Amino acid sequence: GESVGLHLPTLSVQEGDNSIINCAYSNSASDYFIWYKQESGKGPQFIIDIRSNMDKRQGQRVTVLLNKTVKHLSLQIAATQPGDSAVYFCAESSAGNNRKLIWGLGTSLAVNP
Amino acid sequence: EPEVTQTPSHQVTQMGQEVILRCVPISNHLYFYWYRQILGQKVEFLVSFYNNEISEKSEIFDDQFSVERPDGSNFTLKIRSTKLEDSAMYFCASSQLGMGAGELFFGEGSRLTVL
Numbered sequence: 401g402e403s404v405g406l407h408l409p410t411l412s413v414q415e416g417d418n419s420i421i422n423c424a425y426s427n428s429a430s431d432y433f434i435w436y437k438q439e440s441g442k443g444p445q446f447i448i449d450i451r452s453n454m455d456k457r458q459g460q461r462v463t464v465l466l467n468k469t470v471k472h473l474s475l476q477i478a479a480t481q482p483g484d485s486a487v488y489f490c491a492e493s494s495a496g497n498n499r500k501l502i503w504g505l506g507t508s509l510a511v512n513p
Numbered sequence: 514e515p516e517v518t519q520t521p522s523h524q525v526t527q528m529g530q531e532v533i534l535r536c537v538p539i540s541n542h543l544y545f546y547w548y549r550q551i552l553g554q555k556v557e558f559l560v561s562f563y564n565n566e567i568s569e570k571s572e573i574f575d576d577q578f579s580v581e582r583p584d585g586s587n588f589t590l591k592i593r594s595t596k597l598e599d600s601a602m603y604f605c606a607s608s609q610l611g612m613g614a615g616e617l618f619f620g621e622g623s624r625l626t627v628l
Binding site for chain 1: 555571604
């Protein structure tokens, strides 16, 4: 049947804790992955990216892990802050379609003070 | 900090009417994109544009849609005859390099409501 609206997975964490947001992808040919953050009423904001020749990449307070064997991507946020509350999307692209991002459903992160 | 700007922020239109959504990408960027997000659903790719032509488009981007870069700064999305299911948030994005070599910068979106 047709989905009228999808219920987002939600992750609720305490301020200061670490957050882990997971994403599964299905296209074995995907070789570039990005995490975006979308705050309410705003456009997606780039967080971090990773190419398929890497399995880990670190940014400021964020780490992306890529497991190509099981087609799994995760975003780790250290010392989560209230300002981290948002919907987080993973997106993928492949060398053959490298200007077209395929987006995941999104995970809503709620940070409790 | 340079940013992608979109107008209007919200447009309400009657079914069958033409709509033009406008975007001003970041000035030194070469690649331009439109995405849309129906409320509560995934972000969906519509079209990418480079060197004054469409480089990729999705199944959603049918004959009712067109894009144009009429001058050196604007990038527009036109929907010729809007349908109820076109109601969504439309995001413009730009990048300096092609995908995989640089990040996309998104505007804040234009919400289209078709009645």
